[in-house]
Amino acid sequence: MEFRQTQRPKYDCLLFDLDDTLYPLSSGLATSCRKNIEDYMVEKLGIDRSKIFDLGNLLYKNYGTTMAGLRAIGYDFDYDEYHGFVHGRLPYENLKPDPVMRSLLLSLPYRKVIFTNADKVHAVKVLNKLGLEDCFEGIICFETLNPIHKSTVSDDEDDIEFVGLSTTTTSTNTNTISSSKIFDIIGHFAQPNPSLALPKTPIVCKPSIDAIEQALKIANINPQRTLFFEDSVRNIQAGKCLGLHTVLVGTSQRVKGADYALESIHNIREAIPELLEADIKSEVAYSGKVAVETSVTA
Ligand SMILES: [Mg+2]
Numbered sequence: 001m002e003f004r005q006t007q008r009p010k011y012d013c014l015l016f017d018l019d020d021t022l023y024p025l026s027s028g029l030a031t032s033c034r035k036n037i038e039d040y041m042v043e044k045l046g047i048d049r050s051k052i053f054d055l056g057n058l059l060y061k062n063y064g065t066t067m068a069g070l071r072a073i074g075y076d077f078d079y080d081e082y083h084g085f086v087h088g089r090l091p092y093e094n095l096k097p098d099p100v101m102r103s104l105l106l107s108l109p110y111r112k113v114i115f116t117n118a119d120k121v122h123a124v125k126v127l128n129k130l131g132l133e134d135c136f137e138g139i140i141c142f143e144t145l146n147p148i149h150k151s152t153v154s155d156d157e158d159d160i161e162f163v164g165l166s167t168t169t170t171s172t173n174t175n176t177i178s179s180s181k182i183f184d185i186i187g188h189f190a191q192p193n194p195s196l197a198l199p200k201t202p203i204v205c206k207p208s209i210d211a212i213e214q215a216l217k218i219a220n221i222n223p224q225r226t227l228f229f230e231d232s233v234r235n236i237q238a239g240k241c242l243g244l245h246t247v248l249v250g251t252s253q254r255v256k257g258a259d260y261a262l263e264s265i266h267n268i269r270e271a272i273p274e275l276l277e278a279d280i281k282s283e284v285a286y287s288g289k290v291a292v293e294t295s296v297t298a
Helices: 029-043 049-063 066-072 079-088 099-107 120-130 185-190 209-218 233-241 265-271 275-285
Strands: 013-016 111-115 138-140 226-230 245-249 260-262
Touching: 029 049, 029 066, 029 079, 049 066, 049 185, 079 120, 099 265, 120 138, 209 233, 226 233, 226 265, 233 245, 245 265, 260 265
Parallel strands: 013 111, 013 226, 111 138, 226 245, 245 260
Antiparallel strands: none
16 A cells, blocks of 8 residues: 555654743743743833733733733833843753653654744753753744844854844834833723734744744744644644644643643653654664754854
């Protein structure tokens, strides 16, 4: 039959979210990150503490990240400063080297790419803490999808290839926004006015279809032959819309849009039963470090 002739692995790429996917939610980074974002909104943007909870939720829900939402409703700020503030004080010490995951990743004969909404500094730091820094061919991160902002100053602290756009655009940032120009999103949802559309964000991030499409294009990924690992249900569903095969991580409850659900990323092989056969063939030829080159620019 046909499958005999065309027998080859079903996938050729594994696309991984980073936070709460490659390490468990119980590490406490997510909780700490949320608190830092709230502090940023109060301390740096002067938002009333009493509004933070509702505002944060609305922004996250409607824009993918709080940061994207803050920009949409009219706040302007330096992206590096924001990322430094919200990630700078995370309990990274809670992340321990994960040799099991490391050998698992290295044994899987597929392209492996990180796709995170976080910034590059954070992504590299997390991968280093987990001891997974050499397991991926590239990272698609905030700066990759939002290159308008000045690119991260090269610090050469890592050897990970950074998948980025080769073109840079000029900055359109303006740092003068008066508070009267802030869109009242809490008021908007308190008194829904269907005729009034929400302002758009200039930030490209998951779960927007555009963000995922761009990421796939940049990393030259065919969604039909890619497994996408994510802890976020909405990101999973957006990925599914674009044809990715999806693996919800962090729960064994499958949801709509998820082809598989794994309590832990360590159970990765359960999501790839087809792998077992390919495994046997490839493990001999497949040794340690994978270094697939892609077009790479920071
Ligand atoms: Mg995540």
